[in-house]
Amino acid sequence: MEVYRIILVLLSSIIFFILSCSAAVDTVYTNHRIKDGTTIVSDGETYELGFFSPGKSKNRYLGIWYKKISPCTVVWVANRQTPIKDASGVFQVTSEGVLLSHSGGNSNTVIWSSNFTVSARNVNPVAKLLDSGNLVVWDGYGNKENPIWQSFDYPGNTLLPGMKFGKDLITGRERYFTSWKSPDDPSIGFYKFWVDTNGYPQIFVGELGQGETLRVGPWNGLGFQGIPVENKNPIFSTEFVVNQKEIYYRYKLKSTTVQRVILMWDGMVRRLQSNKRTQEWVDYANVVVDACSRYGTCGPFGSCSMKSSLPCSCLEGFDPRVPEEWNSWDWSSGCQRKKPLDCRTQDFFHKISGVIFPDTRRSWYNESMSLGECEMVCRSNCSCTAYANLDIRNGGSGCLIWFDELMDIKEYDYYQELYIRMATSELAAKSQFSFNKKKGILVVLLSVLSAALLLCAVAYACRKKVKRLHKKGRGSRAHTLDKNHTSLQMDNLDELPFFSLHKIAEATDNFNIDNKIGEGGFGPVYKGVLENGQVIAVKRLSETSQQGVDEFQNEVICIAKLQHRNLVKLLGYCIHGNEMILIYEYMDNKSLDSFIFDETRGSMLDWPQRFRIIHGIARGILYLHQDSRLQIIHRDLKAGNILLDSEMNPKISDFGLARKFVGHDDMAKTKKVVGTHGYISPEYAVHGHFSIKSDVFSFGVVVLEIVSGKKNRGFSHEAHSDNLLGHAWRLYKEDNSIELMSASLRNSYVMSEVLRSIHVALLCVQHHAEDRPTILSVVLMLISKGALPPPKQPAFFTEESYREVDTVSSLEEYMITLLHAR
Template structure:
């Protein structure tokens, strides 16, 4: 049956699958290396007169059929199984949300690893106040000159865009392609036109660029037109780093060229790899995603802040590498990864008895106190959470990830922003709703972290079937009923001092008070943790309602590690 398994699929060459990534008259393609199709062999024809592909069944005795719905938004291919004497699903499209045509609008890019999947290309911002899927897309942050004063920024690993029109030449090289595009004020982007990915030919796109998708390590390069002022702002080398600079070759060798086998996880703005230097020192390397404008801001922020911070309860930043398009941060390696990988795992949670958990609580508190009052700058972290508390080989705790932190000088202790950043489930009410942040918003986040360490439950997504409360509301209910011990993680039953745990629950409830003025400072928290002084009675805490029904989904971004609490808000306008 000659039906099309996927309209984007164009051809196979060896073990490589090629996709149409632009308009048919644009003849632009990208390649993705995956296993050969065991059912079909495909061929592709492209010349000045015609453009088409065909496929034939490998085994002509095989029967297949395709099921489509009325809107063609869902297509399923079934293959007849002789063994089971039934139709078995072979493939279904769209395979994911990013398969939806033009989901993210003009100059929006779809990345299936992020939530929401749509965001703006570097150098662009949301056209609407709050950028959500199926929005109006993105607009430039700096207007074009529409002349040779403009330049181009290279974007990697993309499914190439569709546009109103395009032009292709097989004889031009990439430099000639750039010159020709620059001479035409309507040309918005150019790339190689060779579908085999050999780097020859020229394909130019005119008008707004739509239907762009990110394919990590398997997409195509695209050069997008930018204003000169935007290009001038794309440099990080001018920062007074106060940090060692690593050669790119050193990091490439240490990570085996960023091997997938060395990957530790996917951070909010790029992957993290394990590496080993020549001297044997193990390192963790955060590699900034090449398509993330917000990630560049966070890298700058982290470099500037981390170069001025040094504390035993903070992860040590060893240096950075800024070379060409590569922007890397190099940290000490933490072999036991993050706290969330223990407390939320049914088996690994048993490794952390109460004494270890209390040790982690106290160390994290001392790290936060250093940030708030003892460092060279007053730092508000703004993203305290279980996945940002890392553990070394001795289970010592260290706070990481300062990309969202804010520094203050003098006696300044609070600020206001119309760009809310942080993680749902950990954000203080006044910050999530009004953009007001302070040392007390960090205290609220610490209280959530403390609650999760005690209970072994994630605050975000927790829902008690009996009382329909979230984790904070459930804890408050048990406290008022005189049964706070029911909150304690079953993994540590029998290994704790009950009075000490109850005191920590009491401190936790003080940290998550609705109003910032009712929350203790971090020095007070440390004093309460280490003494038996009488504690004030907590008032009703913030976020008693089920947050699942009120969370601001339109502003959260990509997951970070094993915890579902790690959906970090990267941008929220219009507060």
């Protein structure tokens, strides 16, 4: 007891401050009291425990946070549901081994308890904050490997390295995560993140009391399906343990990097990494959010894909269960078999790949079976609808079989094979189709052979026509090249269809001026029609263009391998002598700026259409920044580069200025600043720094233009000299943002959606890049209804600020190239 008296005397003689690193103790003994203003430091000085107030709240909570990271980042909260209203809080360990937090003063009310009492006598309970962030209570005379209580068993919203995430099958204890209610309120929010142990275990995110909204998995031996696997991850290792005693996921750090996985208040799961240089948390990885991410989007036996205009389709051998609903874009009823199964016959199994496996809650698994044995088990059970290998390592092993309906299948660049049970009659139909197809091919081949002599006869005439066309061309150029040009020897051109100049000339009627539909920095764009009737857009490099081989090559590299419903599709290319031509799918409604900035055409675009366009642009950028095989920074996002198809779906175009980035290499510097005034972020315009946040800034400008129908650059108002950003900011501060909306939307707008769009846009155009959200957060903010953080002052909010940037740019020897609409 003498030791305790000495410690108490020392504590009473020192003034402690909240979150102070200089006033701390590292161990709590029996009956030791820690008052608000005192912190306990972990043994490795990574974490601290004490009382804190989150955000703007004045409530006090007992919690654990990072000691050396500013601002305060909390990873665990004890009294989430019962805050203390003043700074009278006390933390205590009783002689029975119970952790208590209570308010001081006369009431001395217990506001949180660990509710765990040591039953054995002669126990000396000791509490300690470990450097893993785990607050533990040990028997001072016992084994420290088995604490009698630990905070890791009662997680909040944060998964730390070394923490088990799952279920103890012996005790029944589940370790799952619940979101905070808001950034200022750590009480239990609306979302839950858990490991479901029914069938083969998998991970879900869902709204509390409402069921699942998103599914991750299942585990394939290396990682969860749908999340890219890094074979040589230098930062952390992962494990997923499934045995008779417990089921859990855990990750461990390999370096001094600081990482955490957090369930955000808006339901998003993010893996964040601390940047020591900037003292910021940056996204390392997160769960993909798109039209296919929501659980069961396409219903039973439906498959969801972001590569097609409509996300849902039926698996082969299945038709929509309710065609009327399916045709009205309600896919929840899913699909049904064309041919019913007959267990008395020998059903066959159709192999598919490139999908994330269906929900495994109605499944059975065995880790030691071969794939052949797995098929036998499935055949022997009439309720079995599919089977697959459980583990992809070493050529595949284990058995996973599904019963009843297959739910939540998503297309993904992933090649683990799934075998779906099909009726024998369906196999017969497939065989008949295959025979008819081969017969048709034979007929076509005979027809082709019979026409061969005719084609040879006209070939010479065609060659002469192309030569005449080329000779008639535009004279000499600085960038003469052909298909064998050394700078264009890359895999992208080998994968992309090559169009002959003759074919393009025929499609555009020799580039007739009547077929010209626009012109941009690269050159004129023509409408064309191929022999098969397909309508195309032909972008031809102009002899007066400041662009050339680099931009042509860049566009091919950046877009040839990208497929997304909100990106314009590159169909092919042509290189012939001096000609460099790109062929795209044709967009019936041309570009977004031709609608929103035109008073007559603008009235044709009501608010629901504009809101859908905003969502589509955001999803397209999300794909570029996060989900594509090549991560892309566009660098020239603007209304003129958003094309609209026949159904007014937005498609991002013009990748001539885009740049690739890999992993965290998402910040770069250039001395040649290119883009369009009014859309360029300040750090890019002034210092040549561009990043994914540069695209976010441009997106924010586009959103404000869509809402207002006004251009940012050149905007005028009789009461002030602000541009559109400044005007939107002024209205926001006056709590009058709705006045920004275009008058043409008065009969169709939804006030909550308009105000939310303006708010999100102002977050995107904040002056400092670190203040702007990622495009993933933007997508989530647009689809959710929760509170949004207040925006800070935007960049370039007056016309004078643009002129100042022009002056600074010239002094720092940077060049801003003003590109016109394309």
